[in-house]
Amino acid sequence: xxxxxxxxxxxxxxxxxxxxxxxxxxxxxxxxxxxxxxxxxxxxxxxxxxxxxxxxxxxxxxxxxxxxxxxxxxxxxxxxxxxxxxxxxxxxxxxxxxxxxxxxxxxxxxxxxxxxxxxxxxxxxxxxxxxxxxxxxxxxxxxxxxxxxxxxxxxxxxxxxxxxxxxxxxxxxxxxxxxxxxxxxxxxxxxxxxxxxxxxxxxxxxxxxxxxxxxxxxxxxxxxxxxxxx
Ligand SMILES: *Cc1c(COP(=O)(O)O)cnc(C)c1O
Numbered sequence: 596x597x598x599x600x601x602x603x604x605x606x607x608x609x610x611x612x613x614x615x616x617x618x619x620x621x622x623x624x625x626x627x628x629x630x631x632x633x634x635x636x637x638x639x640x641x642x643x644x645x646x647x648x649x650x651x652x653x654x655x656x657x658x659x660x661x662x663x664x665x666x667x668x669x670x671x672x673x674x675x676x677x678x679x680x681x682x683x684x685x686x687x688x689x690x691x692x693x694x695x696x697x698x699x700x701x702x703x704x705x706x707x708x709x710x711x712x713x714x715x716x717x718x719x720x721x722x723x724x725x726x727x728x729x730x731x732x733x734x735x736x737x738x739x740x741x742x743x744x745x746x747x748x749x750x751x752x753x754x755x756x757x758x759x760x761x762x763x764x765x766x767x768x769x770x771x772x773x774x775x776x777x778x779x780x781x782x783x784x785x786x787x788x789x790x791x792x793x794x795x796x797x798x799x800x801x802x803x804x805x806x807x808x809x810x811x812x813x814x815x816x817x818x819x820x821x822x823x824x825x
Contacts (some may be wrong), residue, residue: 596819597635597638597639597642597817597818598633598642600773600816600817600818601609601639601642601644601817603816604624604800604813604816604817605624607681607800607801608622608624608764608800608801608804608811610801611800611801611802611804611805612804614805615804615807621809622804622808622809622810622811623646623809623810624644624646624811624813625646625647625648625669625671625793625811625812625813626639626644626646626648626809626813626814626817627647627648627649627650627671627796627812627813627814627817627818628645628647628648628649628814628818628820629648629649629650629651629654629672629742629814629821630654630821630822630823631732631818631821633661633662633664635818636658636662637662639817639818640662640663642668645665645666645667646667646669646687646810647662647666647667647668647669648668648669648670648671648690648812648814649668649669649671649672650668650670650671650672650673651672652670652674652675652678652682653681654682654779655668655670655682655686656681656682656685657677659685660733667687667688668686668687669686669687669688669689669690669810669812670682670686670688670689670690670691671690671691671753671793671812672691673691673727674689674691674692674697676696676697676700679697679700679701679704680704683701683704683705683708683710683712684705684708684710684712684744686712687713688713688714688715688750688787688791689701689712689713689714689715690714690715690717690793690812691715691717691720691728691753692714692715692716692717692741692755693716693718693727693728693729693737694729694737694822695737695740695741696781698714698740698741698744698747699744701714701746701747702745702746702747705727705746705747706746710744710746710781711746711747711748712747712748713748713750714741714747714748714749715749715751715752715753715793716737716738716741716749716751716752716753717729717752717753717754717755717762717796718730718731718734718752718753718754718772718775719731719754719755720754720756720768720771720772721756721757721768723757724754724781725732726755727786728753728754728755731771731772731775734752734775734779735778735779738779738784738787739784742784742786742787743786745786745806746812747786748786748788749786749787749788750788750789750790750791751776751788751789751790751791751792751793751795751809752772752775752776752779752789752791753790753792753793753794754768754769754772754793754794755796756768756769756794756795756796756803757796758798759798759799762798762799762801762802763802765803766802766805766806769794769795769802769803769806769807769808770806772792773792773806773807776789776792777789785790790809791809791810792807792808792809792810793808793809793810793811793812794806794808794810794811795808795811795812795813796812796813796814797813797814797815797816800812800816
């Protein structure tokens with residue numbers, strides 16, 4: 596099942612890149628493995644996937660312990676400041692920085708461990724109350740504030756678009772966040788690059804790629820539905 600799923604996702608990514616006139620290697624596929632057992636991750640790893648996304652600190656740390664060391668781990672879930680110390684130095688990218696307080700805690704732990712931490716700023720592009728992330732209007736200011744923290748490296752923006760039946764309904768949101776990243780890049784803020792746009796999940800990654808996503812986070816499409824009751 597995993598092989599077929601992955602083949603299908605890969606074909607969809609290639610097709611979306613072609614439609615958008617983009618090269619396949621501009622888009623990184625992150626396999627979102629939250630709630631899934633280690634042997635499933637190992638199987639997907641054996642098929643060549645090296646980027647995995649998790650949303651819980653403890654679960655990510657447990658998996659890091661036992662899986663191959665060349666995996667790039669992406670923290671994509673809401674991060675509490677008291678958990679930051681457990682993951683700083685272990686993640687390729689933290690996608691979910693949405694407050695100065697959280698950024699300052701990452702800075703503190705990064706200084707302690709003498710590491711530099713690549714991050715994305717999470718934007719609540721549709722202004723949904725149920726979602727984390729900073730509002731579009733406040734993003735520029737937060738980016739400026741975080742840019743002064745010298746052990747953090749802002750690499751771009753992340754968003755979780757609304758859950759919709761029709762992925763086309765999210766196209767304007769993806770376009771909006773892409774425009775925001777261009778506007779921020781144009782400010783030429785020290786210590787800030789806008790090379791990464793992390794957007795698109797199982798339901799809408801093709802549209803996200805057409806609108807400029809450089810990282811897509813696909814869980815269900817690769818691993819199948821999640822069961823939170825186990
Ligand atoms: C769970 C999750 C995903 C993957 O969702 P699917 O719809 O299963 O592809 C992507 N991004 C974030 C932040 C998530 O929490």
